[in-house]
Amino acid sequence: MKLFHGSYSNIAPAIKVGAFALGAADNVFDGIFASSDFDAADSHGPHVYAYEVESIADSSDLNARIDEVIAFLASEVDADAETIESLANAIADDECDDEFAEFLSPRSVSGDAGWEMQRLRGRVAAHLGFDAVEMDDEHGTSYLIVNPEITAE
Numbered sequence: 001m002k003l004f005h006g007s008y009s010n011i012a013p014a015i016k017v018g019a020f021a022l023g024a025a026d027n028v029f030d031g032i033f034a035s036s037d038f039d040a041a042d043s044h045g046p047h048v049y050a051y052e053v054e055s056i057a058d059s060s061d062l063n064a065r066i067d068e069v070i071a072f073l074a075s076e077v078d079a080d081a082e083t084i085e086s087l088a089n090a091i092a093d094d095e096c097d098d099e100f101a102e103f104l105s106p107r108s109v110s111g112d113a114g115w116e117m118q119r120l121r122g123r124v125a126a127h128l129g130f131d132a133v134e135m136d137d138e139h140g141t142s143y144l145i146v147n148p149e150i151t152a153e
Helices: 038-042 059-064 066-076 081-092 098-103 113-127
Strands: 002-007 032-034 047-052 132-137 140-145
Touching: 002 032, 002 038, 002 140, 032 132, 038 047, 059 066, 059 081, 059 113, 066 081, 066 113, 081 098, 081 113, 098 113, 113 132, 113 140
Parallel strands: none
Antiparallel strands: 002 047, 032 140, 132 140
């Protein structure tokens, strides 16, 4: 599937995963958001980059492998088993809000737990072998590309 990412930078962004300085604006999500709609991407900056993505997870994919999601999150989040299970179900269902804020350490300066849940949804998808994951946002469906091997065309 061809996905588009809009940017104000004239250099195509790379998918970055892993450690970085707190508040680094270009790596809050350990991936990049993209859209299947060129015009939606174009609304985020004058430079639009295309990425070809093969495997995209949706909520049903994550729910079908919920035990793996729980095991992965147990290694990422410091919380009791019941909280991890609830968090896993919320992330699998794309319910990214501040309900779990006390258990998360958001990577953004704003400290937005919902953004951290989106990042974790992406990390879960990458852990399960997907290149990207669907997410609901202001454009309807967007995609977080999480495979660092995917580059702009």
